[in-house]
Amino acid sequence: QVQLQQSGPGLVKASQTLSLTCAISGDSVSSNSAAWHWIRQSPSRGLEWLGRTYYRSRWYYDYALSLQSRISINPDTSKNQFSLHLNSVTPEDTAVYFCVRDRYCRGGTCYSGGNFDYWGQGTLVTVSS
Amino acid sequence: DIQLTQSPSFLSASVGDRVTITCRASQGISSSLAWYQQKPGKAPKLLIYDASTLQSGVPSRFSGGGSGTEFTLTISSLQPEDFATYYCQQLNSYPLYTFGQGTKLEIK
Numbered sequence: 001q002v003q004l005q006q007s008g009p010g011l012v013k014a015s016q017t018l019s020l021t022c023a024i025s026g027d028s029v030s031s032n033s034a035a036w037h038w039i040r041q042s043p044s045r046g047l048e049w050l051g052r053t054y055y056r057s058r059w060y061y062d063y064a065l066s067l068q069s070r071i072s073i074n075p076d077t078s079k080n081q082f083s084l085h086l087n088s089v090t091p092e093d094t095a096v097y098f099c100v101r102d103r104y105c106r107g108g109t110c111y112s113g114g115n116f117d118y119w120g121q122g123t124l125v126t127v128s129s
Numbered sequence: 130d131i132q133l134t135q136s137p138s139f140l141s142a143s144v145g146d147r148v149t150i151t152c153r154a155s156q157g158i159s160s161s162l163a164w165y166q167q168k169p170g171k172a173p174k175l176l177i178y179d180a181s182t183l184q185s186g187v188p189s190r191f192s193g194g195g196s197g198t199e200f201t202l203t204i205s206s207l208q209p210e211d212f213a214t215y216y217c218q219q220l221n222s223y224p225l226y227t228f229g230q231g232t233k234l235e236i237k
Contacts, residue, residue, distance in 0.1 A: 047173070047216060047228035062224040104178055114220030115163050117184065119172035 002026035004099050004120035012093075014129045018086040022099030022120055029075045029082055030055045035102040035112035038073060038084045041122075042095035052102065053082055054112055089127045096122045131155055131222050135215075135229035141237040146207045150232045152200045152217035161221035164193055164202045167231075168213045176215075177202065212236050 008020035022036070029036060035054035041047050051063035053073045063071050067086070075082045086093060104115040132155040142148050152162065160180040165173035175184045177193035180200055190205045204211055217229040 046230055047218075049224075049226040049228075052224055064225070098172055106179075106182075114161075114218070114223050114226050115175060115178040115184075116165075116173070116218075117175050119174075122172055 002101060002118045004101065004118055006097070006099055006120040006123045008123055008125075010124055011126050011128060012089055014090055014127055015088055018084070018089050018093060018097075018125055018127070020084045020097055020099070020123055020125070021081055022083070023079070023081040024101075025080075027101065027103075029053075029080050030077055031103075032056055033103055033110040033112065036073075036075070036082045037100040037102055037116065038097060039100055039116070040095040040097045045095070048095075050084070050086075050097075054102075091127045091129050094125065094127045096124050098122050130225060131158060131219050131227055133217050133219055133227060133229035135217060135232045138230065138232060140232060140234045142207055142234065143237045144207050144209060148204050148207060148234065150202045150215055150217075150234075152195075152202070152229050154198045154200075154219055154221075157197045158219045158221035160196045161219055162193075162195070162200050163218045163220065164191075165216045165218065166211075166213045167216065173216060207234075209236075 003025045005023045012018045035052045037052040038050040051073045070087050072085045099120040100116040101118040102112045134153045136151050162180045164177040167173040176187050181193045192203045194201045214231045214233045
């Protein structure tokens with residue numbers, strides 16, 4: 001059974017960096033049939049996709065266009081986890097943040113393609129001004 | 130960006146009712162749509178992918194349909210545990226995934 005366990009501070013000051021970690025059990029961050037995402041949720045913006053990383057002979061990274069200058073997602077194969085770093089935060093970045101696995105299977109073969117089948121427990125991050 | 134609009138935003142129904150939620154895309158997305166269920170304080174749960182394929186472990190009273198720009202999620206006979214908020218999500222413009230605004234299903 002796959003489990004994603006999130007950790008990180010719930011309060012960050014404006015202009016600083018938000019950092020969260022997602023520890024994976026039951027799968028590998030280096031899996032060649034999964035991708036690993038961060039998604040956030042707030043009353044004003046709803047569910048918002050932030051970015052992903054995945055391994056297919058090398059590491060790939062994709063980020064939401066609106067956040068590209070401030071975000072990085074980093075895998076850590078030694079600890080089987082991945083992290084989110086969002087710098088220069090403002091109160092607009094206040095949200096519940098989720099780490100998510102993306103994997104689905106069809107005809108006996110598994111892929112990543114945007115179907116989010118396992119989620120972390122969520123971390124409420126408040127940005128104080 | 131592809132926009133998704135769900136209707137209705139709020140739905141009041143009774144146990145045993147059949148309900149349908151609609152999700153409309155701002156442009157054609159083939160069958161690249163998923164549905165999620167979210168309960169208060171919990172993460173969303175994947176119900177359906179590829180517009181109509183039931184995720185493993187999801188009860189068969191849930192079904193999805195549609196393609197192109199119009200999609201539906203139907204619950205054939207509401208159970209008490211089904212009262213939650215439901216979201217659609219498009220996968221067509223990967224990796225710029227977007228979600229609908231949600232439909233809150235409440236007990237009448």
